[in-house]
Amino acid sequence: xxxxxxxxxxxxxxxxxxxxxxxxxxxxxxxxxxxxxxxxxxxxxxxxxxxxxxxxxxxxxxxxxxxxxxxxxxxxxxxxxxxxxxxxxxxxxxxxxxxxxxxxxxxxxxxxxxxxxxxxxxxxxxxxxxxxxxxx
Numbered sequence: 001x002x003x004x005x006x007x008x009x010x011x012x013x014x015x016x017x018x019x020x021x022x023x024x025x026x027x028x029x030x031x032x033x034x035x036x037x038x039x040x041x042x043x044x045x046x047x048x049x050x051x052x053x054x055x056x057x058x059x060x061x062x063x064x065x066x067x068x069x070x071x072x073x074x075x076x077x078x079x080x081x082x083x084x085x086x087x088x089x090x091x092x093x094x095x096x097x098x099x100x101x102x103x104x105x106x107x108x109x110x111x112x113x114x115x116x117x118x119x120x121x122x123x124x125x126x127x128x129x130x131x132x133x134x135x136x
Contacts, residue, residue, distance in 0.1 A: 102130070
């Protein structure tokens with residue numbers, strides 16, 4: 001008669017153990033390209049990975065933790081989510097009309113502008129995430 005509660009407990013434990021019922025152990029390689037041509041600099045490419053169905057923000061945090069040459073900051077808007085503020089010490093500026101543009105180069109070479117930001121974009125394997133310092 002105690003089998004029901006014991007099975008339920010076991011099922012709940014599986015849900016609580018990270019990666020048990022998720023695809024967290026699967027990762028996809030991506031490159032992050034930092035373009036600051038407005039400042040006269042050449043693009044710099046960093047390699048990292050994203051977990052299965054993981055968001056770009058997680059991959060950027062992982063890259064920053066693993067590589068001291070890559071740093072970024074973001075602000076959290078309560079309505080629109082994370083907003084990329086600076087990359088490698090270079091921040092967008094309203095007065096100068098500069099910002100960090102998010103572009104994605106797919107494995108087949110197409111460059112697209114996602115309709116979501118770093119907090120919602122889900123990179124695919126072998127994409128190049130382009131963080132481009134731009135003017136509006």
